[in-house]
Amino acid sequence: xxxxxxxxxxxxxxxxxxxxxxxxxxxxxxxxxxxxxxxxxxxxxxxxxxxxxxxxxxxxxxxxxxxxxxxxxxxxxxxxxxxxxxxxxxxxxxxxxxxxxxxxxxxxxxxxxxxxxxxxxxxxxxxxxxxxxxxxxxxxxxxxxxxxxxxxxxxxxxxxxxxxxxxxxxxxxxxxxxxxxxxxxxxxxxxxxxxxxxxxxxxxxxxxxxxxxxxxxxxxxxxxxxxxxxxxxxxxxxxxxxxxxxxxxxxxxxxxxxxxxxxxxxxxxxxxxxxxxxxxxxxxxxxxxxxxxxxxxxxxxxxxxxxxxxxxxxxxxxxxxxxxxxxxxxxxxxxxxxxxx
Amino acid sequence: xxxxxxxxxxxxxxxxxxxxxxxxxxxxxxxxxxxxxxxxxxxxxxxxxxxxxxxxxxxxxxxxxxxxxxxxxxxxxxxxxxxxxxxxxxxxxxxxxxxxxxxxxxxxxxxxxxxxxxxxxxxxxxxxxxxxxxxxxxxxxxxxxxxxxxxxxxxxxxxxxxxxxxxxxxxxxxxxxxxxxxxxxxxxxxxxxxxxxxxxxxxxxxxxxxxxxxxxxxxxxxxxxxxxxxxxxxxxxxxx
Ligand SMILES: Nc1ncnc2c1ncn2[C@@H]1O[C@H](COP(=O)(O)OP(=O)(O)O)[C@@H](O)[C@H]1O
Ligand SMILES: [Mg+2]
Numbered sequence: 001x002x003x004x005x006x007x008x009x010x011x012x013x014x015x016x017x018x019x020x021x022x023x024x025x026x027x028x029x030x031x032x033x034x035x036x037x038x039x040x041x042x043x044x045x046x047x048x049x050x051x052x053x054x055x056x057x058x059x060x061x062x063x064x065x066x067x068x069x070x071x072x073x074x075x076x077x078x079x080x081x082x083x084x085x086x087x088x089x090x091x092x093x094x095x096x097x098x099x100x101x102x103x104x105x106x107x108x109x110x111x112x113x114x115x116x117x118x119x120x121x122x123x124x125x126x127x128x129x130x131x132x133x134x135x136x137x138x139x140x141x142x143x144x145x146x147x148x149x150x151x152x153x154x155x156x157x158x159x160x161x162x163x164x165x166x167x168x169x170x171x172x173x174x175x176x177x178x179x180x181x182x183x184x185x186x187x188x189x190x191x192x193x194x195x196x197x198x199x200x201x202x203x204x205x206x207x208x209x210x211x212x213x214x215x216x217x218x219x220x221x222x223x224x225x226x227x228x229x230x231x232x233x234x235x236x237x238x239x240x241x242x243x244x245x246x247x248x249x250x251x252x253x254x255x256x257x258x259x260x261x262x263x264x265x266x267x268x269x270x271x272x273x274x275x276x277x278x279x280x281x282x283x284x285x286x287x288x289x290x291x292x293x294x295x296x297x298x299x300x301x302x303x304x305x306x307x308x309x310x311x312x313x314x315x316x317x318x319x320x321x322x323x324x325x326x327x328x329x330x331x332x333x334x335x336x337x338x339x340x341x
Numbered sequence: 342x343x344x345x346x347x348x349x350x351x352x353x354x355x356x357x358x359x360x361x362x363x364x365x366x367x368x369x370x371x372x373x374x375x376x377x378x379x380x381x382x383x384x385x386x387x388x389x390x391x392x393x394x395x396x397x398x399x400x401x402x403x404x405x406x407x408x409x410x411x412x413x414x415x416x417x418x419x420x421x422x423x424x425x426x427x428x429x430x431x432x433x434x435x436x437x438x439x440x441x442x443x444x445x446x447x448x449x450x451x452x453x454x455x456x457x458x459x460x461x462x463x464x465x466x467x468x469x470x471x472x473x474x475x476x477x478x479x480x481x482x483x484x485x486x487x488x489x490x491x492x493x494x495x496x497x498x499x500x501x502x503x504x505x506x507x508x509x510x511x512x513x514x515x516x517x518x519x520x521x522x523x524x525x526x527x528x529x530x531x532x533x534x535x536x537x538x539x540x541x542x543x544x545x546x547x548x549x550x551x552x553x554x555x556x557x558x559x560x561x562x563x564x565x566x567x568x569x570x571x572x573x574x575x576x577x578x579x580x581x
Contacts, residue, residue, distance in 0.1 A: 216443075216444070219436060219440050219443070219444055220444065222433070222435055222436060223433040223435075223436060223441075223444060226433050226434065226435055226436075227431050227433065229395060229415075229431070230427070230431040230433070231444075232395075232414075232415040232416050232419070233393055233395070233415055233419055233425045233427070233431075234419060234444060234445050234447070234489070235416050235419035235420045235447050236416055236444075236447075237414075237416045238416075338435075339434045339435060339475065
């Protein structure tokens with residue numbers, strides 16, 4: 001219908017275009033360039049940059065749902081880390097009996113094992129998200145202080161339950177054979193798992209952009225992030241939309257948990273809490289409710305973390321916070337502020 | 342006499358601890374335009390939001406097309422056949438004009454003939470079809486907000502101060518558009534611009550301090566300057 005109308009729109013007058021805000025896109029390029037000058041060795045820089053992109057994509061996968069959940073219903077969910085942990089444990093549970101596939105010297109078998117583990121983790125975390133929304137989130141709509149307290153409580157309970165079920169020891173998560181080591185091109189080494197993580201992150205990002213821009217549900221989500229009341233006044237039940245987004249966001253956090261555990265190759269029930277500090281920094285930097293901002297923020301935070309870990313290990317942890325402060329001084333609402341009623 | 346399309350009887354609305362609507366009663370007959378007048382802060386917007394279910398009435402009865410809508414959720418009220426053009430317009434600025442209008446058509450892609458009809462009085466909507474709503478001028482945003490409300494036929498359209506902040510030439514255009522709309526549906530219009538309201542309205546209700554202080558035919562009010570002064574000009578003193 002849009003195309004039909006487009007052909008009818010023959011007017012010669014200039015149509016106002018959205019000001020495409022490209023300045024934030026220059027930030028990762030500038031940061032990478034600066035790091036290149038400071039690091040000096042191109043191979044080291046490339047390794048760190050690929051590590052940063054992989055880490056950034058994983059954080060994006062985890063954070064994207066959380067930023068939409070906030071944008072749509074102003075819900076602050078500190079329990080999001082629980083879905084990361086659940087994803088990691090579910091994947092471990094699936095991969096255990098599949099050890100022969102994981103260790104086989106066959107890309108197909110390795111991928112099959114990984115795909116099954118990721119599928120179970122994603123759907124498991126999504127289902128848990130549905131329950132979490134109903135039991136933990138729903139009673140505290142519109143009450144921010146209670147939301148913070150009760151979602152933190154939910155996270156602690158989830159972590160303790162995982163301890164009780166799986167034991168409190170550190171778990172090992174072996175990378176499948178095909179994803180160990182690096183692809184070497186000349187003197188350049190590209191770690192295989194990092195490439196995989198980047199690919200998965202990009203696929204999630206593109207799928208999300210397509211959904212948000214090309215489907216009716218996606219339009220409703222974008223409209224709802226801007227003005228949920230008006231979406232309701234048009235006759236749509238924003239609650240259902242929110243529950244769907246919450247479950248999808250939890251599912252993605254589960255997928256992110258699998259990737260993160262494989263990346264680290266070891267984890268405990270605290271895996272969620274570890275990542276969540278970075279996740280919150282990322283969604284604040286990006287602009288709460290903005291998926292594009294979240295994507296860019298994740299790359300920036302991961303670059304900062306990887307470059308400073310090499311250049312100045314002592315300030316590595318503080319670097320993300322410094323980055324956030326700097327960006328918020330420039331744009332107090334984040335890189336891509338979402339228009340709110 | 343036929344039952345009115347919409348009626349409010351003794352409606353009270355609290356916002357937090359504030360008692361805003363204090364027993365509002367009026368009716369909107371089917372067809373034509375009913376205008377709700379009153380000074381700033383009289384409670385007109387609150388009345389529309391209460392009809393839409395965006396505020397919950399604390400007492401009283403609201404009926405629409407024979408059904409009690411007082412306790413219903415906003416999406417259900419919209420689906421019963423009421424469209425809303427809020428005072429803030431609430432266009433989705435991140436979405437294009439096309440996307441804004443497409444979302445408002447709940448039952449599928451907008452009917453091309455219907456769109457042409459809308460373009461006939463709001464040609465800017467056609468010109469800016471692919472533009473993001475955020476870059477439209479104030480008047481164009483108002484046109485978009487109204488287009489959204491009429492892209493599918495609804496039984497009642499609530500419009501809150503559509504002329505606010507608009508240039509006189511654009512207001513003239515709005516009068517033409519509303520004349521056209523009045524022919525197919527019922528409109529409840531909130532206005533401050535009396536000339537605009539008088540040139541369109543069939544019935545009128547005047548609010549002050551959360552109550553209805555006058556209701557009747559628009560022609561009678563338009564012809565009676567003393568009554569206008571009493572109700573609108575010096576409405577602060579009108580019932581004290
Ligand atoms: N969200 C709100 N919180 C508190 N008071 C409000 C709110 N909205 C409106 N009011 C108060 O309710 C009264 C009626 O407001 P409103 O319905 O917007 O009037 P009108 O549309 O007639 O100008 C005003 O005194 C206003 O200050
Ligand atoms: Mg008002």
